Amino acid sequence: MTFSKLNKAGFVLAAVLGVLDLLSLVQPTPDGEAGPPFAILLIDGVLGLITIVAVVIAWRTGRRGAARIAAGSRIVSMVTALPAFFAGVSAGLLLIVSVLVVLTIACVALMLLPSRVPVPVSD
Structure with a gap:
């Protein structure tokens, strides 16, 4: 299967978010801070690695299953960020989490968007 440009844009966005998840392991939250x-x-970090591997497999092989795995890992990663809306964190951190949630929703929608390949009609 071939993916459209919108699907590939979703893959790129998912890969960037996956790399950001991996980079969060490098700088953990200091003690006493939100x-x-x-x-x-x-x-x-594990979900970011799963996202990156699934995106590479989907891009190179055209498998929709790999795209679904990437989308699923992004959704689970987004769910782990949702407690920030209830924990009383700073406004700056809340803004960052909000942007990441919106980007995750966008990348999942783009990755799972069906390709618009013309289907021949036989009469």
Whole structure:
């Protein structure tokens, strides 16, 4: 299967978000500051790695299943960020989480968008 330009844009966005998840492992939240616990950062790092691998497989082989795995890992990663809306964190961190949630929704929608390939009609 071939993916459209919109699908590929979703893959690129998902890969960037996956790399950001991996980079969150490098700089954990210092003690006494608001932010995710290390266990959540570790889970997000694993989900970021799954996203990157699934995006590469989907891009190179054209498999929709790999695109679904990438979308699923992005959704789970987004769910781990949702407690920031309820935990009383700073406005700056809340803004960052909000942007990441919107970008995740956009990349999942783009990745799972069906290709518009013309179908021949036989009469």
